[in-house]
Amino acid sequence: MFKKLSRKLNKGLGVDLGSTKTMIYQQDRGIVVNESSVVAINNRTDQILAVGDEARKMVGKTPPHINASTPLFHGIISDFEITEKMLKYLMDKVRAGRFSFSTKPMVVVGIPLDVTEVEKKAVEDVVMSAGASQVYLVENIMAAAVGARIPIQDPSGNMIINLGGGLTEIAVISLDGIVNWKVTRTAGLTLDRDIIKFARDEFNLVLGEMVAEDIKRRIGSALELEEPVIMQMRGRDVMTGLPKEFDVNDSQIREALHKSVQHILDTIKATLETTPPELVADIYQKGIILTGGVAMLKNIDKFIARGIEIPVHIADDPQTCTVRGMGVILEDEILLQDIVIPSSQ
C-alpha cells in the first residue's frame, strides 16, 4: 500500500541512454529531457560546464583544460564517471522541475541487445548512483517496439529495426520475447564519418562532425530523390588550412553512404535468413517497422523494402519511440514484469 502510494507521488522515469541522444520520460508528464549525450567538464576543477546540446556545441572548440565528450560508445558506457555526472545532472533537473518530492524515483532504463554482464551492471550502477531508488532494465529494442505500438504480446512475428546513432539493432519479437536478433555498429555516426571521408577524398576538405551530420540530415538519402538537391559544404582545406566551401549534391552523398546502408541491409537479410519460417510469414504479411533517428534518412524505408521485398513502415516520431515505450512500460506493471531483464545483482 505504502509502496503504491509512494510510487504514485513519486513519478517514475524512463531513461534512454543513447550513443548520441539521452532522453528521459517522466510518468504523467512525457518527455522531459531530449539532449545530446555530451558533457563538457573543466579538468582543473572537475566541474561540469555544460550537458547536452550546449556541451555538444563545444566539441572540437575547447581549450586543453576543458573536455567535451560523449561518455557512451556504440550504446555502451565507456566512461562511467562522466555518464554518472551527466545522468545525475539531468535527473536532478527533472526533479527540480516538479514540486519538490524528496524520495528518489524508480527508473526504467534501456540496454542494447549484445551487452556483457559487466556492461549491464554498469548501467544499473550508473542509474542508482545518479539518484534512482530502484532500477529496472529492459532491452532498448523492446521499449522501441512498445513505443511504436507493435503488438509484442501476440503469438506472431514482428520485426523491428532501430536505426540509432551508434547501433543498428534488428529484432524479431513474438509473445513478449526476442526470438532472433542481430546488431551492427554501422549506424548514424558511421554515416557522418562516411561524409567526412568523402569530403576529404574528393575535395581535400576537412569537415566538422556537426557539419557532416547536418549534410546527412538535409540531403542524405538511401535511394534517388524525386527532386535533386544541392547544398554548400563548409570546411577547412587540407593543403592551405584555410576555410573553403564547395557545392555538394544528394547523388554524391548517396554514393558516399551507399556502402554503409548496404551493410545495414545485408544484416537485415541475415537476420531474416535465420528466423523461423512461420515468423517470416507473419513479418512478410505485416511488414517491418523502423525506429530510431536514422529512420528519418530519406528513402531508407524504400531502400530496405526493395532489398528484402517486404513492406517497410516508419514509426511515428521514430527517434523518440524508445523513450516513449519506456513511458508505457512505467505505467503498466504487468508489461514491466513480462519484459524486465533480471538484475545483475
Ligand SMILES: Nc1ncnc2c1ncn2[C@@H]1O[C@H](COP(=O)(O)OP(=O)(O)OP(=O)(O)O)[C@@H](O)[C@H]1O
Ligand atoms: N533527419 C535525419 N536524417 C538522417 N539521420 C538522422 C536524422 N535525424 C536524426 N538522425 C540521426 O539519428 C541518429 C540518432 O538517432 P537516435 O537518437 O535514435 O540514436 P541514439 O539512441 O542516440 O543511439 P543508439 O540507440 O545507437 O545508442 C544520429 O546519428 C542522427 O544524426
Ligand SMILES: [Mg+2]
Ligand atoms: Mg537509441
